[in-house]
Amino acid sequence: MSGILDIVYAEYNYWIYVTLMMIGFYAMIAKKNLIKKVIGANIFQTAIFLFYISLSDVTGGTAPILMGGHGGEHAADVIYTNPVPHVLILTAIVVAVSTTAVALALIIRIYNEYGSIEEDVILAARRKLQPEFSEHARQKGVAEVGRQ
Amino acid sequence: MKTLALFVVVITGAMLIYAGQDLPAFGDINSPSYQAPMTQYFIENSLEESGVTNIVTALLASYRGYDTLGETAVIFTAGMAVMLLLRRRET
Numbered sequence: 744m745s746g747i748l749d750i751v752y753a754e755y756n757y758w759i760y761v762t763l764m765m766i767g768f769y770a771m772i773a774k775k776n777l778i779k780k781v782i783g784a785n786i787f788q789t790a791i792f793l794f795y796i797s798l799s800d801v802t803g804g805t806a807p808i809l810m811g812g813h814g815g816e817h818a819a820d821v822i823y824t825n826p827v828p829h830v831l832i833l834t835a836i837v838v839a840v841s842t843t844a845v846a847l848a849l850i851i852r853i854y855n856e857y858g859s860i861e862e863d864v865i866l867a868a869r870r871k872l873q874p875e876f877s878e879h880a881r882q883k884g885v886a887e888v889g890r891q
Numbered sequence: 892m893k894t895l896a897l898f899v900v901v902i903t904g905a906m907l908i909y910a911g912q913d914l915p916a917f918g919d920i921n922s923p924s925y926q927a928p929m930t931q932y933f934i935e936n937s938l939e940e941s942g943v944t945n946i947v948t949a950l951l952a953s954y955r956g957y958d959t960l961g962e963t964a965v966i967f968t969a970g971m972a973v974m975l976l977l978r979r980r981e982t
Binding site: 753754755756757758761762764765768769772773797798799800801802803804807808809822823825826827828829830833834837838840841842844845848849851852 | 892893896897899900901903904907908911912914915916917918919920922924925929930933934937938944945946947950951955958959962965966968969970972973976977
């Protein structure tokens, strides 16, 4: 039993990030509100950022900025944390911000068109506007209906 | 529907935790990603090769400069998409 607890303690960071990712994933799947879906996607992304940053951590290590770099006293025995995941995550944060911006712009367009950001209301309004967009037509496939 | 979503989410989380057993412990200095020759090379040589004390900056702007250039293309595309979506139609 203590063996299991040791494993959990040594890797507790992964448990936290998996929990965070589950919260975001659930919000993406189960929520009907489109803004809440975007918030879920952001929580999911944050969990992955934290996972990478925690992988780069070293006990007793300092930030990867060289001590005494520009002519100061050179400290050779300093432990630096791993800089490579930090760089990867800087790129990933940019992509996350971009996708969030496009998603929110799309939601604004949907709101202007249908007057709601609730999935149920949007689908109902769409069925009213296009009667062929019925349950039967939806089963046949949305793309087929769009072509008619 | 919510039960199904919860089921999918819990299964995914359980799979990830099961797979995560092999990952190095938190703060482990012997983790493969830290002991990799590439990481050690960057820590030792990035100041000489790029002249930047911050290793993350050296990696982002020097070693991976083309990747950062592509990143700006991503931001540009996102900005264009937002502008096209939110532009008022003149009809």
